[in-house]
Amino acid sequence: MPAPVVSVAGLRFDWGGTPCLDIAAFELAQNEQVFLYGPSGSGKSTLLNLLAGVLVPRAGELVVLGAALPRLAGAARDRFRADHLGLIFQQFNLIPYLSVLDNVLLPCHFSARRRERAGDAKQTAARLLVHLDLDPALWTRRADALSVGQQQRVAAARALIGAPELIVADEPTSALDADRQDAFLDLLTRECAASGAALVFVSHDRRLAARFARTLALPDINRAGVAP
Amino acid sequence: MMPPLVRLAALSAWNRRAALSLTVLAVALSVMMLLGVERLREQVRDGFEQSVSGADLIVGARGSPLQLMLYSVFRIGEATHNVQWSSVEALTAHPAVAWTIPVSLGDSHRGYPVLATNHAYFAHFRHGDRRPLALAGGRAFDGVFEAVLGAEVADALDYRLGDRIALAHGSGESGLADHADKPFTVTGILARTGTPVDNTVHISLAAMEAIHLDWQGGAPIPGMQIPAEYVQKFDLEPKTVTAVIVGLESRAAVFSVQRWINNFHAEPLMAVLPGVALAQLWQMIGHGEKALLAISALVVGVGLAGLVAVVLAGLDQRRRELAILRAVGARPRDILALLTLEGLGLTVIGALLGLVLLTVLSLVAAPLVQARFGLSLTTGLPSAHELYLLAGVIITGFIASLLPGWRAYRVSLADGLTPKT
Numbered sequence: 273m274p275a276p277v278v279s280v281a282g283l284r285f286d287w288g289g290t291p292c293l294d295i296a297a298f299e300l301a302q303n304e305q306v307f308l309y310g311p312s313g314s315g316k317s318t319l320l321n322l323l324a325g326v327l328v329p330r331a332g333e334l335v336v337l338g339a340a341l342p343r344l345a346g347a348a349r350d351r352f353r354a355d356h357l358g359l360i361f362q363q364f365n366l367i368p369y370l371s372v373l374d375n376v377l378l379p380c381h382f383s384a385r386r387r388e389r390a391g392d393a394k395q396t397a398a399r400l401l402v403h404l405d406l407d408p409a410l411w412t413r414r415a416d417a418l419s420v421g422q423q424q425r426v427a428a429a430r431a432l433i434g435a436p437e438l439i440v441a442d443e444p445t446s447a448l449d450a451d452r453q454d455a456f457l458d459l460l461t462r463e464c465a466a467s468g469a470a471l472v473f474v475s476h477d478r479r480l481a482a483r484f485a486r487t488l489a490l491p492d493i494n495r496a497g498v499a500p
Numbered sequence: 501m502m503p504p505l506v507r508l509a510a511l512s513a514w515n516r517r518a519a520l521s522l523t524v525l526a527v528a529l530s531v532m533m534l535l536g537v538e539r540l541r542e543q544v545r546d547g548f549e550q551s552v553s554g555a556d557l558i559v560g561a562r563g564s565p566l567q568l569m570l571y572s573v574f575r576i577g578e579a580t581h582n583v584q585w586s587s588v589e590a591l592t593a594h595p596a597v598a599w600t601i602p603v604s605l606g607d608s609h610r611g612y613p614v615l616a617t618n619h620a621y622f623a624h625f626r627h628g629d630r631r632p633l634a635l636a637g638g639r640a641f642d643g644v645f646e647a648v649l650g651a652e653v654a655d656a657l658d659y660r661l662g663d664r665i666a667l668a669h670g671s672g673e674s675g676l677a678d679h680a681d682k683p684f685t686v687t688g689i690l691a692r693t694g695t696p697v698d699n700t701v702h703i704s705l706a707a708m709e710a711i712h713l714d715w716q717g718g719a720p721i722p723g724m725q726i727p728a729e730y731v732q733k734f735d736l737e738p739k740t741v742t743a744v745i746v747g748l749e750s751r752a753a754v755f756s757v758q759r760w761i762n763n764f765h766a767e768p769l770m771a772v773l774p775g776v777a778l779a780q781l782w783q784m785i786g787h788g789e790k791a792l793l794a795i796s797a798l799v800v801g802v803g804l805a806g807l808v809a810v811v812l813a814g815l816d817q818r819r820r821e822l823a824i825l826r827a828v829g830a831r832p833r834d835i836l837a838l839l840t841l842e843g844l845g846l847t848v849i850g851a852l853l854g855l856v857l858l859t860v861l862s863l864v865a866a867p868l869v870q871a872r873f874g875l876s877l878t879t880g881l882p883s884a885h886e887l888y889l890l891a892g893v894i895i896t897g898f899i900a901s902l903l904p905g906w907r908a909y910r911v912s913l914a915d916g917l918t919p920k921t
Contacts, residue, residue, distance in 0.1 A: 297688045315915075317918045320918075321917055321918065324827070324916075324917055325605060326826065326916035326917055327916060346831075346832070347831055347833075350826075350830070350831040350832075351825075351829070351831075353829055354828065354829020354830075355829070359827040359828075361824075361827070361917070365824065366507075366819050366824070367512075367821055367825070368515070368821075368823055369511050369512060369514070369515035370508075370511060378825075378828045379828045380827060381504035382504075382828055382829030382830055382834070383829050403724065407578065430828065498920075
């Protein structure tokens with residue numbers, strides 16, 4: 273059995289002494305897509321920052337793609353994130369003054385690995401944008417000239433470029449209406465499957481859980497229960 | 501292609517160009533002032549030194565060396581006492597003396613000083629890089645009522661060869677042409693020199709004598725008027741001159757000749773080494789120059805502080821932007837570099853813009869400064885010292901920009917991927 277993409281054991285984190293996360297165990301397999309449900313304040317953002325190597329747990333194991341993140345130095349965690357992670361936020365995902373294409377290419381500037389894996393980066397970006405149903409006429413526009421739905425698709429293309437092994441999406445559909453939510457979810461899950469990336473999809477909207485094979489409620493696995 | 505961070509910093513700054521352009525303009529104006537003060541200082545010095553490049557000694561009546569120098573060479577300040585013509589003759593006859601240029605000052609033409617001299621002036625006077633005077637047109641004066649104009653006089657008053665001009669007594673502030681009864685014909689116009697020569701009307705010593713035949717003690721003698729046609733009947737050899745510019749056979753003799761003149765038996769005289777007098781002048785005004793430079797440096801400091809304040813103020817609105825960059829793999833030190841690059845880039849643009857503004861201003865103001873002060877403003881490449889000042893401004897800007905850089909570094913560490921805004 274191949275090694276899991278994410279492996280968490282006894283993970284604890286607190287904000288200024290107040291316990292926020294306490295997860296006994298959690299694993300994510302390769303190519304797996306998991307829906308992580310969590311109401312606001314359940315520690316979603318903290319978990320996201322931990323998975324991305326921006327925060328470091330106070331105790332416990334956090335292994336991503338075989339690397340024990342807490343044991344890496346800050347710069348190494350930054351490089352790890354650039355090389356292996358694609359992140360999509362709720363909204364305001366893009367650098368407003370860059371073009372759509374430049375936004376998609378950003379990870380290739382900070383990661384040599386993703387630049388290599390992308391091959392001809394511009395062509396790869398173009399292919400992703402086409403797959404995500406973005407009109408080529410928009411590619412040279414400033415990112416802030418796009419609708420929210422279009423922006424989220426650009427953010428997905430940016431997360432996917434250079435084929436990172438793990439995509440973490442934090443409420444990426446909450447700013448979209450129901451129709452567009454479905455369309456976006458289809459595109460995202462399809463593209464993750466196509467590129468072989470595992471997906472952690474975080475949301476407070478249980479309705480979306482139906483589309484995932486595996487669903488996990490953060491309050492169920494988080495023994496700390498409360499977060500600031 | 502630009503490195504990604506530089507390109508990112510440039511695009512980000514361009515995105516906020518409205519707010520940033522004003523602060524860049526403030527830096528540019530302050531740099532213009534700093535370089536302007538420095539350039540003026542250098543050019544005043546150059547101008548003075550270029551005006552007497554061939555002279556070994558300036559001889560005048562005993563008094564203040566600086567006053568003699570300023571009045572006789574630069575036409576600045578108060579008139580000095582005169583030197584007897586017999587002393588000039590004795591000086592010229594001294595074996596170590598190669599040439600003498602007697603000069604007599606006091607009259608003017610429409611605000612421009614009149615200098616009476618002889619042909620030695622055209623033969624021996626040197627300016628700039630020991631260049632002799634050259635005529636742009638016409639010839640030197642021969643007859644009594646003939647004048648040779650400096651380039652600026654001819655340009656500003658639009659005089660041509662053959663024009664007739666009237667001289668005024670004294671500095672001519674009254675606007676009256678007191679010597680209107682004896683007009684002069686322009687026979688020559690000198691090529692431009694960038695020295696006070698350009699602002700001077702040159703006549704012969706005999707002419708100076710002639711226009712004052714019917715004058716005594718600085719005023720016309722009542723009831724006496726000698727028409728121009730009759731002046732030749734009088735002895736027009738000068739009785740006194742204002743100063744004598746002296747060139748020696750060998751520079752080695754300069755101190756012995758100076759001593760001989762300072763101990764001159766017939767009248768109290770003084771010989772001044774131009775370089776020494778100028779050094780005295782620079783020492784006198786050195787403190788003022790330094791104060792002016794310090795004030796300009798402070799103004800640049802204020803400009804840079806404003807720039808840093810604007811970059812810092814914009815930081816709060818950019819926390820989202822920084823978090824996105826962190827998410828795609830930017831390290832905190834990339835964020836530090838991004839903000840520092842922005843400040844540095846703005847400083848460089850401000851400094852270069854200041855240089856351009858100064859060049860434009862120099863071009864615009866050059867004719868005025870030339871006319872009023874006899875100074876030629878150069879507009880060429882910046883001097884070594886100006887480059888040092890520019891480098892100093894840019895390094896200061898860089899160090900100041902570390903502040904927003906450091907702040908952004910801290911903010912992006914604290915915010916992580918989820919800014920608290």
